[in-house]
Amino acid sequence: MIKMYGIPNCDTVRKARKYLDERQIPYEFHDFKKQGLSQTCIQHWLEHQPLGRLVNKRSTSWKQLTEQQKTALNDGSDLSVLSEMPTLIKRPVLDTGTKIFVGFDQQTYDQL
Numbered sequence: 001m002i003k004m005y006g007i008p009n010c011d012t013v014r015k016a017r018k019y020l021d022e023r024q025i026p027y028e029f030h031d032f033k034k035q036g037l038s039q040t041c042i043q044h045w046l047e048h049q050p051l052g053r054l055v056n057k058r059s060t061s062w063k064q065l066t067e068q069q070k071t072a073l074n075d076g077s078d079l080s081v082l083s084e085m086p087t088l089i090k091r092p093v094l095d096t097g098t099k100i101f102v103g104f105d106q107q108t109y110d111q112l
Helices: 011-022 039-046 060-064 067-074 080-084 106-110
Strands: 002-006 027-031 093-095 100-102
Touching (some): 002 011, 011 106, 039 093
Antiparallel strands (some): 093 100
16 A cells, blocks of 8 residues: 655645545555654665655755754764654655655656
8 A cells, every 4th residue: 555654734745645535546644743753664765765855955844953963864874863853854755665756746646
């Protein structure tokens, strides 16, 4: 089953959910702000997507990080901040079981 990770009040997540709902594509939604994220889940995503694609450096959360935290995250030496502050992650993250997609792009979703 497809699993979508995000937060429900995010506009991009809403677009992606609407897209899947209109096409009657079944999926499970995981609110990572309420339900959290495990390091195992984040590592799995990073096996399929580069860290730079996963982290939203334009977010308010990114701007709140110290330079030391940003450096540790950028070089991959400390990814714990992603599970502590999941709003650093670009949304939505869609796990199809074989592929991981970050963000919403209709052409990419059309390939599902």
